[in-house]
Amino acid sequence: MLLHPADFPYFTFANLDRFNTLRHFVTCGNSAETDINLRSVGGAANRRRLAQTIGFEIDRLVTGEQTHSLNIAVVTSADVGRGSVDIDSRIPCTDALITNRRGLCLMVLTADCVPVLLYDPTTHSAAAIHAGWRGTANDIVGLSVKKMADEFGTKPENLMAAIGPCIGTCCFEVGDDVARHFSHWPDTILRHANWPKPHIDLVLANRLQLELAGVQASNIESSDECTKCGPHRLFSHRRNQTLGRIGTGIMLI
Numbered sequence: 091m092l093l094h095p096a097d098f099p100y101f102t103f104a105n106l107d108r109f110n111t112l113r114h115f116v117t118c119g120n121s122a123e124t125d126i127n128l129r130s131v132g133g134a135a136n137r138r139r140l141a142q143t144i145g146f147e148i149d150r151l152v153t154g155e156q157t158h159s160l161n162i163a164v165v166t167s168a169d170v171g172r173g174s175v176d177i178d179s180r181i182p183c184t185d186a187l188i189t190n191r192r193g194l195c196l197m198v199l200t201a202d203c204v205p206v207l208l209y210d211p212t213t214h215s216a217a218a219i220h221a222g223w224r225g226t227a228n229d230i231v232g233l234s235v236k237k238m239a240d241e242f243g244t245k246p247e248n249l250m251a252a253i254g255p256c257i258g259t260c261c262f263e264v265g266d267d268v269a270r271h272f273s274h275w276p277d278t279i280l281r282h283a284n285w286p287k288p289h290i291d292l293v294l295a296n297r298l299q300l301e302l303a304g305v306q307a308s309n310i311e312s313s314d315e316c317t318k319c320g321p322h323r324l325f326s327h328r329r330n331q332t333l334g335r336i337g338t339g340i341m342l343i
């Protein structure tokens with residue numbers, strides 16, 4: 091990821107920066123000097139700052155309720171502004187947003203979970219996905235690729251994918267209740283190494299699922315930064331039970 095040190099700092103991915111047909115971002119930081127929390131309650135002013143920095147109208151922003159579901163919403167012009175600065179109008183019980191409409195900014199919120207962006211330059215369509223461990227275990231990224239194929243005619247091999255910062259293998263220690271959902275995965279994903287309890291590599295899991303869905307490995311970029319212990323001290327639920335949220339968004343232009 092590349093850091094853009096604007097008044098409202100954000101990251102972008104090199105593989106998506108290549109396209110002038112979209113805008114995208116991953117917001118950063120929860121240090122005192124970069125208090126840019128985008129959470130649904132109390133984050134409205136910061137969302138307006140974000141919109142100004144990235145260059146879109148705040149009423150073009152769309153968010154979902156995010157309930158660790160596998161529900162994928164096809165976002166149309168009728169949804170414009172839903173959940174932009176309030177919680178009541180969010181698209182209910184939805185963890186992935188896809189669209190082929192220009193000028194709608196799809197955004198997911200995370201604080202340790204995995205944010206994933208997809209872009210298909212051929213059909214000019216995009217997705218913003220919230221993959222927690224449940225969504226990861228149940229392949230929400232693969233389901234989103236399939237949904238884009240069904241709705242927009244996307245060919246997976248044309249997709250560009252960006253996996254944003256999440257809790258790293260270093261810090262994602264899990265109990266047996268979570269580990270059992272990954273017991274059939276390779277030991278590169280459910281890792282025991284020298285730890286007393288198993289750890290899960292959520293980035294690798296999502297990368298593998300994207301590849302299984304037909305996305306080319308060379309088209310997948312991922313952040314290596316752990317939200318909990320990484321250098322930018324990104325919002326991390328595990329580190330400080332924060333209500334802070336990173337926003338990861340994409341807009342077709």
Ligand SMILES: [Zn+2]
Nearest residue numbers: 260261316319
């Ligand atoms: Zn870590």
